[in-house]
Amino acid sequence: PxxxxxxxxxxxxxxxxxxxxxxxxxxxxxxxxxxxxxxxxxxxxxxxxxxxxxxxxxxxxxxxxxxxxxxxxxxxxxxxxxxxxxxxxxxxxxxxxxxxxxxxxxxxxxxxxxxxxxxxxxxxxxxxxxxxxxxxxxxxxxxxxxxxxDDLEYLYSYVREVQQAREQLAQWFQERGMTARTTAANYILVQVPHPSTFISLCEEESVYIRDRSSEPQLDGYVRIGVGTVEQCLELCTRFERVLSRMPQLT
Missing domain, CATH: 3.40.640.10 (Type I PLP-dependent aspartate aminotransferase-like (Major domain))
Incomplete structure (x- = not known):
């Protein structure tokens, strides 16, 4: 894929x-x-x-x-x-x-x-x-x-923070028993039982992610973009509410 x-x-x-x-x-x-x-x-x-x-x-x-x-x-x-x-x-x-x-x-x-x-x-x-x-x-x-x-120092600082947030977000899902794969980019892949339901609930929390479950070899996977550490913490709060509405994931 x-x-x-x-x-x-x-x-x-x-x-x-x-x-x-x-x-x-x-x-x-x-x-x-x-x-x-x-x-x-x-x-x-x-x-x-x-x-x-x-x-x-x-x-x-x-x-x-x-x-x-x-x-x-x-x-x-x-x-x-x-x-x-x-x-x-x-x-x-x-x-x-x-x-x-x-x-x-x-x-x-x-x-x-x-x-x-x-x-x-x-x-x-x-x-x-x-x-x-x-x-x-x-x-x-x-x-x-x-x-x-002209402001590459900001770029380097932002990239370092994204790398940190990326690991934190993947770990957050893993601690909840879910398969989460970190990458070398600014996103992670998470495997969920019902991607369409998960994505719909995320949208109700104003969180927009990409469904990759229809791709060959990526059954059940969604792609989640990663920003700053502060944004990651807010994401986790919203994902917690999403998971609470999907008992099969908790």
Whole structure:
């Protein structure tokens, strides 16, 4: 299971999409993806940390993929990079078919302004510019992005707090006998018996989470975003009320 919006665009362009599943969605299975590659492969899409499972793709595995399919572009989506600190950007200088994409929507917190960037070989970026819309990022988004980059100390402080809150929230669910999986990003996965009921009760508490139970290998799982420690404590208070209305969870 992974972020699917990119696949929507690829499919709209007529791409034949081949999804690869390992033995467990929470463990990296590089052999499975290597076995799926061939001379027909045109593009490989990896999300690191993966959304929603949180798997991080090591640079060594990404490099191996790039060497195996030199005719293909390997896109590494690092939307949640700041929360884990591991990146494939250094590989761009060595491999002519690796591209890394990032966003200001997650750790920088300006999702509504739609600002992102790409790091890749000059030849690939040249081709991208041929179809690039120079008006795709509005002036307000540009100003906000520059302001965010001018205050990286705040970013680092926020990321550290999210990492702390992430562990606390996962532990809170685990102490109540529930399966909660922490990730390398700013969310956790929690397995609940009746996801739709759980989500509806959360919405009554003005808590909005993502249902991932329909994804392959993620039966019963919901994804919960993590903010500051203070926000986490408030979340736990509201989750306590939700669980009290679902006796089978307590």
């Amino acid at each position: 992974t972020y699917t919006h990119f696949l929507t665009y690829a499919g709209a362009r007529g791409a034949v999409i081949k999804k690869v599943y390992g033995e467990s969605p929470f463990e990296l299975d590089s052999d499975a993806i290597m076995a799926s590659l061939s001379y027909k492969t045109k593009l490989v899409y990896l999300v690191s940390p993966n959304n929603p499972t949180g798997i991080v793709w090591p640079a060594s595995v990404i490099a191996r993929i790039a060497r195996t399919v030199p005719q293909a572009i390997v896109i590494v989506d690092e939307a949640y990079y700041e929360f884990c600190g591991e990146s494939a950007i250094a590989l761009v200088d060595t491999y002519s078919n690796i591209v890394v994409t990032r966003t200001f929507s997650k750790s920088f917190g300006i999702a509504g302004l739609r600002v992102g960037y790409m790091v890749g070989p000059a030849a690939v970026l040249h081709d991208v510019r041929r179809v690039f819309n120079p008006k795709s990022v509005n002036v307000l988004g540009q100003i906000a992005a520059v302001a965010a980059l």
